[in-house]
Amino acid sequence: MAIAREAEPVGSLTEVREAGLDRDDLLGVYRNMLITRGVEERGHILYRQGKIPGSFYTGRGNEAAAVGVATAMTSEDVGTPLHRDMGVHIVRGVEPWRIFANYMGRVDGPARGRDGNVHMADERLGMIAMVSHLPAMLPVATGCALAFRIREEARVAVGWFGEGASARGDAHESMTFAGTRKLPIVFVCDNNQWAYSTPTHFEYATEHVADRAEAYGFEGVVVDGTDVLAVYREARRAIDKARAGGGPTLLECLTLRMEGHAVHDDAFYVPKPMFERWAESDPIESFRTWLRANAELTDSEEDEIAAGVKKLLTSSLERAEESPQPDPATLTDGVYATPEDLDTPHHK
Amino acid sequence: MAELTYLQAISDGLRTEMRRDKRVFLIGEDVGVYGGAFKVSAGFQEEFGPWRVIDAPLAETAIVGGATGAAMMGLRPVAEMQFADFISCAWDHLVTIAAKQRWRAGTPVPIVVRLPSGGGFSGGPFHSQNPESSFAHIPGLKCVCPATPEDAKGLLISAIEDPNPVLYFEHKHLYRRIKAEVPEERYTTPLGKARTHREGSDISVITWGAMVYTAEEAAQQLDADGVSVEVIDLRTVMPWDKPAVLESARKTSKVLVLHEDTRTGGFGAEIAATIAEEAFEDLDAPVKRIAAPDTPVPFSPALEKAFIPQVEDVVAGLRELAEY
Numbered sequence: 001m002a003i004a005r006e007a008e009p010v011g012s013l014t015e016v017r018e019a020g021l022d023r024d025d026l027l028g029v030y031r032n033m034l035i036t037r038g039v040e041e042r043g044h045i046l047y048r049q050g051k052i053p054g055s056f057y058t059g060r061g062n063e064a065a066a067v068g069v070a071t072a073m074t075s076e077d078v079g080t081p082l083h084r085d086m087g088v089h090i091v092r093g094v095e096p097w098r099i100f101a102n103y104m105g106r107v108d109g110p111a112r113g114r115d116g117n118v119h120m121a122d123e124r125l126g127m128i129a130m131v132s133h134l135p136a137m138l139p140v141a142t143g144c145a146l147a148f149r150i151r152e153e154a155r156v157a158v159g160w161f162g163e164g165a166s167a168r169g170d171a172h173e174s175m176t177f178a179g180t181r182k183l184p185i186v187f188v189c190d191n192n193q194w195a196y197s198t199p200t201h202f203e204y205a206t207e208h209v210a211d212r213a214e215a216y217g218f219e220g221v222v223v224d225g226t227d228v229l230a231v232y233r234e235a236r237r238a239i240d241k242a243r244a245g246g247g248p249t250l251l252e253c254l255t256l257r258m259e260g261h262a263v264h265d266d267a268f269y270v271p272k273p274m275f276e277r278w279a280e281s282d283p284i285e286s287f288r289t290w291l292r293a294n295a296e297l298t299d300s301e302e303d304e305i306a307a308g309v310k311k312l313l314t315s316s317l318e319r320a321e322e323s324p325q326p327d328p329a330t331l332t333d334g335v336y337a338t339p340e341d342l343d344t345p346h347h348k
Numbered sequence: 349m350a351e352l353t354y355l356q357a358i359s360d361g362l363r364t365e366m367r368r369d370k371r372v373f374l375i376g377e378d379v380g381v382y383g384g385a386f387k388v389s390a391g392f393q394e395e396f397g398p399w400r401v402i403d404a405p406l407a408e409t410a411i412v413g414g415a416t417g418a419a420m421m422g423l424r425p426v427a428e429m430q431f432a433d434f435i436s437c438a439w440d441h442l443v444t445i446a447a448k449q450r451w452r453a454g455t456p457v458p459i460v461v462r463l464p465s466g467g468g469f470s471g472g473p474f475h476s477q478n479p480e481s482s483f484a485h486i487p488g489l490k491c492v493c494p495a496t497p498e499d500a501k502g503l504l505i506s507a508i509e510d511p512n513p514v515l516y517f518e519h520k521h522l523y524r525r526i527k528a529e530v531p532e533e534r535y536t537t538p539l540g541k542a543r544t545h546r547e548g549s550d551i552s553v554i555t556w557g558a559m560v561y562t563a564e565e566a567a568q569q570l571d572a573d574g575v576s577v578e579v580i581d582l583r584t585v586m587p588w589d590k591p592a593v594l595e596s597a598r599k600t601s602k603v604l605v606l607h608e609d610t611r612t613g614g615f616g617a618e619i620a621a622t623i624a625e626e627a628f629e630d631l632d633a634p635v636k637r638i639a640a641p642d643t644p645v646p647f648s649p650a651l652e653k654a655f656i657p658q659v660e661d662v663v664a665g666l667r668e669l670a671e672y
């Protein structure tokens with residue numbers, strides 16, 4: 001039996017306005033979702049052209065969850081997005097050409113060729129680059145929240161994790177610590193129902209991951225992760241609550257990973273009807289339909305947004321291809337920080 | 349100058365930095381109300397309050413991972429492991445995140461992890477280890493191993509000031525046993541600069557931590573044989589003072605490397621290899637290593653004595669080298 005609160009879908013435009021989004025914001029959200037998917041689709045093409053070393057991951061199906069949560073954050077808030085959360089980088093303002101450069105291991109990617117795929121973040125935009133080990137960024141996000149609490153700043157940290165990685169101790173320790181100290185953090189579970197090939201019932205035995213929140217002393221909420229407005233509303237509530245001193249929330253966004261774990265994986269183990277059922281609630285298509293029905297999205301607006309995104313992606317790809325390869329002579333540079341590295345505003 | 353124990357000197361260093369810099373805070377198990385398992389932070393919570401001396405849950409991953417996040421947000425966390433041995437539970441956060449962050453993402457992670465380490469009091473396999481070699485092997489981490497009260501204070505202040513993750517190994521067997529004059533004012537002791545604990549001309553002992561005192565006693569016994577032994581206290585294992593070690597090796601032409609950690613792959617191997625590579629022509633004997641045998645740390649005093657290098661072992665090693 002579920003313990004977490006199961007969030008309702010968002011209804012009218014009025015309700016959305018109350019949650020803090022005007023019509024322009026909504027079109028911006030739509031555009032960000034298109035860019036998110038577009039970056040990953042173009043990335044996939046680059047991969048097939050042999051231009052991306054290593055592996056390639058996408059967050060297809062997770063665009064609403066990532067964009068919805070990131071839209072609810074302020075620029076002062078920080079986060080540790082993962083490999084399904086391209087939308088977070090897009091909302092925060094990472095330019096797509098730098099993402100393509102990162103995919104290709106070029107110097108202009110946020111990781112400067114030192115790390116690949118989505119192991120990147122622009123610190124200046126308040127994001128911290130993920131490591132492979134999951135969910136190792138949760139204790140780090142918790143530490144960010146601790147810093148905000150110590151300094152009594154009205155800022156919130158958002159830590160992402162997958163439902164598979166919820167099995168590891170890092171999640172437990174982070175939630176225990178954040179719960180005991182009522183830290184300003186929102187734990188966002190991207191529950192895409194598969195951890196590589198492992199289904200949810202082999203990762204956790206409760207109905208929802210968010211059911212655990214009760215045991216840590218805070219609220220758990222499950223939301224339809226394909227409904228960007230519902231995700232936004234719940235994330236906003238959780239973030240506002242954390243900012244006001246109300247402590248953590250565990251927000252679980254339920255989606256389906258619409259592709260294999262990574263490009264090499266055809267996801268043969270996912271039952272076909274499951275894909276068919278979730279294809280009907282494609283996050284972008286659902287939101288487009290909602291915008292047409294509730295916000296008078298017109299054909300010409302739609303075309304204009306789509307054309308703008310296409311142009312952005314094409315020029316971004318060109319620019320990324322021009323980015324140089326990293327110089328092997330720099331390989332051993334910067335293993336240790338120097339005092340000048342601390343010469344940044346937030347280390348003062 | 350006041351006479352302080354090694355433990356009091358650590359407290360003094362930490363208190364000095366916490367008074368000077370509001371960004372510095374301490375987090376660990378029982379560090380607040382109780383003052384830490386060894387009382388390093390006794391009285392700190394009264395002075396600095398519960399949000400700068402934070403009693404953490406029994407969760408080393410959250411402590412070190414949390415310190416990393418807080419450092420990224422501009423604070424200067426000092427995390428205490430109740431015993432160095434428990435750092436295994438936070439290995440991932442040191443090695444996977446903190447150590448690689450500067451190289452990979454350009455972000456410095458200025459954290460200090462305090463690690464009460466070392467044996468000699470029947471702590472057994474899980475309360476006696478000296479894991480500095482494992483961490484010295486990880487690019488991006490620094491490892492500090494003070495031997496004297498003066499260094500305990502100066503190196504801790506340097507560690508807190510340093511923009512990197514620094515592991516500060518405080519030897520438990522020195523806590524209350526070693527007492528010396530310590531300057532009252534704030535000072536730093538640079539990381540990567542060895543200290544000549546004792547000058548000599550015939551044999552060099554390269555060591556650190558509690559073994560400095562074992563080497564000292566052995567050296568005194570060699571005086572009676574007419575053999576002059578130099579003792580170099582490395583102070584920090586990463587970075588380590590290669591020039592000072594090579595200079596001493598060239599001067600005496602015979603070297604004994606001594607450590608309390610186990611032998612195979614211990615940091616002594618790195619030192620011996622470096623001397624072989626860079627000072628081979630100056631040597632009059634093969635470099636000798638004395639270290640703990642390759643076993644877990646035993647509990648019974650009889651066994652522990654056989655495990656931790658003793659003064660007699662070092663004396664025998666020095667005599668062998670002297671006669672070579």
Ligand SMILES: Cc1ncc(C[n+]2csc(CCOP(=O)(O)OP(=O)(O)O)c2C)c(N)n1
Pocket residue numbers: 084132133134135161162163164165166190192194195196257
């Ligand atoms: C500690 C750890 N073990 C194993 C892996 C290898 N691995 C990468 S992603 C993954 C599945 C993760 O599933 P989930 O947490 O649900 O995230 P998703 O990929 O579905 O978004 C695994 C096993 C890893 N990255 N980290």
Ligand SMILES: [Mg+2]
Pocket residue numbers: 162163164190191192193194195196
């Ligand atoms: Mg998953």
